Amino acid sequence: MQGPKSGNITWQQAGVTRTERERARGHRGATLWLTGLPGSGKTTIATRLEKALLGRGCVAYVLDGDNLRHGLSRDLGFAPVDRRENIRRIGEVAKLFTDAGVLVLCAFVSPYRVDREELRENMVRGDFVEIHVKASLATCEERDPKGLYRKARAGGIADMTGIGSPYEPPEHPELQLDTEAETADECVEQALGFLERTGYISPRSAG
């Protein structure tokens, strides 16, 4: 029925290892998890950091509410159990991207410490990098890029983080970016410096 070509030896697997992928990419894979109040600047920093990483030949990608809620988490609502499942799925997707040797930038409010600790524990040590995007509630409310704070103050969003629901800042994040003290571009430079110092990416070559 079958010739030697379809014998078992030919069909053994020879998978690519993560190390081989990372060597080929020229940088490590990692999940850079940006947490912070709505309006703190997570998505702005994530998208600019992706651009900067792209310019250095790194493979990076932003996961945020826009590309998750309409797809993978389409079946989930905003009840606590759904929010946790949403974060769990995002963590699993981030883990796959990390294994693929990608620097995946996750921009989610993710207000609870316990959820973020679960994400960290689900990954290999060093793969989960918690970045606190910090700004005071007053500043975030003044920026209010999506008009969510106004809506919440008017009673339209009961469990808005910062208003009706708490935000638990990280206690020991790998990196903190203060978006009141620095511009978005300065924050991106800080993040790049951190990634260089810690060996996730190679230092920019001179010239």
Add this chain to the structure above:
Amino acid sequence: MQGPKSGNITWQQAGVTRTERERARGHRGATLWLTGLPGSGKTTIATRLEKALLGRGCVAYVLDGDNLRHGLSRDLGFAPVDRRENIRRIGEVAKLFTDAGVLVLCAFVSPYRVDREELRENMVRGDFVEIHVKASLATCEERDPKGLYRKARAGGIADMTGIGSPYEPPEHPELQLDTEAETADECVEQALGFLERTGYISPRSAG
């Protein structure tokens, strides 16, 4: 409260487009969906194709049961409704990788035409490439790399595809790889030729 640095202008988004990502990667993002009977050679071809693509400087990654069932689909069983949700989630993850400019190789039996058509319809035209990994049931059963056929024949797996449950081969796949007629490496060469001809990757430079 806030200086000009945290003003709205600084915090506008400037996202990286998929086209920019693809230009940086030097190839298109796409979902290469390998469907076929258990034992037909999907994972073998996927892993070797990833290796070959890596060798050409492409960003590729294999999604298969091993890295999905223990993570993202951990909460799902094997009932029909769970199987469909599993395939849906894989499709959404593949879509994210494709958007990230990655050539994502999905190796799943995915026996039903309707499921594969839904995956295709959920993606931009040209992003979903259906690859039929073809081998007769007799050959797959003889290879039986995971001992699943033996177990099914002994009554241990009620709905084993090919035995207790049908496999619906694609009617118009973008590519068919016959693993009875060709070696795994020949199949990989065929897939690379296809990806070159159709412009997903650049032709190999001479020398």
